[in-house]
Amino acid sequence: MPTKNRKKKFIGIFDSGFGGIDILRKIVKGLPDYNYLYLGDTARAPYGSRSEKLIYEFTKQGVDFLFKEGCDLIILACNTASSDTLREIQQKYLPKHYPQKKVIGVLIPAAEEAAKATLNKKIGIIATERTVHSNAFKRELIKLNPKVKVFQKACPLLVPIVEYGEQKSKATILILESYLKPLIKKGIDTLILGCTHYGILEKEIQSIVGVKIKIISESNILSKKLKSYLARHPEIEKNLGRNGTVNFFSTDMTDKFISLGSKFFGQKIKVKKIFLK
Ligand code: DGL
Numbered sequence: 001m002p003t004k005n006r007k008k009k010f011i012g013i014f015d016s017g018f019g020g021i022d023i024l025r026k027i028v029k030g031l032p033d034y035n036y037l038y039l040g041d042t043a044r045a046p047y048g049s050r051s052e053k054l055i056y057e058f059t060k061q062g063v064d065f066l067f068k069e070g071c072d073l074i075i076l077a078c079n080t081a082s083s084d085t086l087r088e089i090q091q092k093y094l095p096k097h098y099p100q101k102k103v104i105g106v107l108i109p110a111a112e113e114a115a116k117a118t119l120n121k122k123i124g125i126i127a128t129e130r131t132v133h134s135n136a137f138k139r140e141l142i143k144l145n146p147k148v149k150v151f152q153k154a155c156p157l158l159v160p161i162v163e164y165g166e167q168k169s170k171a172t173i174l175i176l177e178s179y180l181k182p183l184i185k186k187g188i189d190t191l192i193l194g195c196t197h198y199g200i201l202e203k204e205i206q207s208i209v210g211v212k213i214k215i216i217s218e219s220n221i222l223s224k225k226l227k228s229y230l231a232r233h234p235e236i237e238k239n240l241g242r243n244g245t246v247n248f249f250s251t252d253m254t255d256k257f258i259s260l261g262s263k264f265f266g267q268k269i270k271v272k273k274i275f276l277k
Pocket of ligand 1: 016196
């Protein structure tokens, strides 16, 4: 491949919808020089209550699209897609179809931070039903420290709350309290926000759990983790384009994607509609 093309590679960010744009914003803030492609599968979101098999199929299609558009590295910003699907993609799909390319997730970076942060070894996780059911966070945390005790809570109402901009309403605070109280009762000192959307609720969550519980929000740790990943993978890093561009793709074109996406990204975004198959 001519050098000219090799220099144009992108970092891809895949999410079921637009929650991952919050993660993208923080990544771009920390690493502004690279070129990014964001894909949100909004036509088929939310993934959180779907079957593992279907999530695998959807994620594979998203990964294919981003690779074909010129990504060499993809971050699955979606926790639900990262839970069981990521291992399957890394261990089976990539070696067969894209041996030179990489897909990484958001679970391990968050688990690493939580394992470092906890003092009493009691860690709470809030996530979608699928992510909780997969036990992926629990598995990673126990790998990092077999002594940790992990308490999980599926919070299916939080994604729609964020998508409808209801984070400050009284009802939301009551819902958050009912999700968080059982975890607080277990004596956790660290809480992982294991879903793209939950970072948006960080302030409300912190005020319910109190300052003694350390919150691990993926959007706050990923740019640091990506920087260290790229330093360890010069074969990927050397081919990345550095024009500071960000392009957005979505499988459905809605006003909501543009308005909420722009809000999450902190500036007006332009989105191109695509089909996945
Ligand atoms: N992106 C998903 C996640 O992080 C939340 C939205 C969904 O359920 O698709 O788990």
